[in-house]
Amino acid sequence: MARRIAITGLGAVSAIGLGAKANWDAAREGRSGIAPHRFEGGQHAPEPVTLPAALTADGFAAGLEARFGRKVSGTLDRFALLGLAAAYEAIEQAGLVDHAALDQRTAIVLGHGQGGQETLEKSYERFFGLKSQRMHPATVPKIMVSGGVSAVAMQFGVHGPTFATSSACASSAHAIVQGAGLIQTGLADVAIVGGSEAIATPGCMAGWMAIQALADATCRPFSKDRDGMVMADGGAALILEDYEHARARGAEILAEYLGAGMTSDAFHITQPSLEGTSGAMRQAIANGGLAEADEVLISAHGTGTPLNDKNEAASIRAVFGERARRHPVIATKSAHGHLIGGSAALQAVIALQALKAGLAPPVLNFNEPDPECDVDVVVGQARPIKARHALVNAFAFGGLNVSMAFSA
Structure with a gap:
């Protein structure tokens, strides 16, 4: 039998709060x-633009360093x-700080869509704009997508x-599934999983504007007048643990x-496919053992x-049929924005x-049923649910779909 997977810790930092409970x-x-933000590049960048975004307050880094008792931000991208x-x-929260379990029997899998975009843009400004060969010595470690997991491992x-x-908006979902798989196959007893993102930067926002994906004012999921997404930054993490391992240590x-469930549309780089998204949900229901x-x-x-x-609405109807309206639907990106690689974990x-x-928390900014x-x-x-x-x-x-089943 596959090992049961307990969740013993939660963490989150986003524009709506510092901490999972917040x-x-x-x-x-x-x-x-979500609020208007002015995106301004360096002296060689185009004119600044003001766009809606959901950005985490800078105070989170100071709080993090206070916990560690030392500065860690100098060599890490946001x-x-x-x-x-x-x-x-x-x-x-899991009671694992300084615990012996955090050793060779622990895995770390974190998902990120792009990695150190803030560092990359500043480096390009220096190299291409200011014509300078001098780069910060931590430039490469700060840019690499694996910089986050390495930081957690070392700390x-x-x-x-x-x-x-790294699978765009599914990155942290794939990370959670991979972490669970490492426990189920016996390669780990504990997995630190989740993801984060910080790509609400001037250059990256220009790219999202180019594909006309951004909302004019705010995120309105499922509302008839919805017109796009709102970029955000933040991160979230879960501690997955072999169920018996968690019980044995009193967690x-x-x-x-x-x-x-995981599927690939193999269809279009930006347009979704009903077969792919509904297929992932069906697999999650079957693999999770959910009853009709x-x-x-x-x-x-x-x-x-x-x-x-x-x-997505069509996928829910395709999967549940006449029972579709018995299942409440929430869309928390209407509050915390789209963290891309970190969204699924949050x-x-x-x-x-x-x-x-x-x-069930409400979907915000909903004006009219569609x-x-x-x-x-x-x-x-x-x-109440x-x-x-x-x-x-x-x-x-890219048509990369994940649906995950949980119970509490």
Whole structure:
């Protein structure tokens, strides 16, 4: 039999809160972290632009360094610091700081869409704009996508399997599934999983503007007047643990990872496919052992783009049929924005707390139902739910789909 996977720690840092509980409180209360931000490059950049975004307050780094008792930000890009902050909180909640378990039997898998974009843009400004050959000696380590997992490993003395996943918006979902797989195959007893992102930068925002993916004012998942996504930064982490290992050391078991589905559309670089997204959900339901009668909280990918939300709603109807409207749908990107590589992990952290509380947080900025999104979208205020299971969806550009099943 496959080893059961307990969840013993949660961590999160985003525009709506520093800490997993703070993120849940904000989501439950309908508080948004989206606001206008001025994106301004160096002296050789185009004119600044003001766009909606959801950016984490800079104070998180000071808090992180206070915990470690030393400066760690000098050699880490913002994306890695965000991942490290979330991982520290999750490790601390799990009671694993300075624990013997954090050694060769622990794995780290974190997901990031692009890595050190902030460092990359500053380096390009210096090299191409200022014509300078002199780079910061930490430039390469700060840019590499694996910089975050290496930082966590070094800070906590983890010697087990450690690597990063990068699959655009599905990155942290793939990381969670890979971490669970390492435990189920016996290569680890504990896995620190999740992801982070910090690509709301002037150059990167220009790229998203070029494909007309950004909202004019805010993120409105499933609302008829939705017009795009809102970029964000932040990070989230979960501690996965062999169930018996967690019980043996007396850890509090917060929830359980049940299984997942993963598919590839093999169709289009930006347009979703009904077959791919619904296929991932069906696999997650089957692999997670969810019964047909179970009420399920669906944490939608819910980007607020016209195509994604229409396709995801169609996928929910295709999977559940006449029972589709029995399953409440939430879309927390309406509050914390789209963390790209870190979004799925943050959705999971919020969804698990929603199950524990018996409340589904509201989808914000919802103005008008869309007949093409005929699912039970939770709007207005948090709604009491009976669901003990959740599906967390992550559907990435390139047609890379993950759906994960949890219980609490």
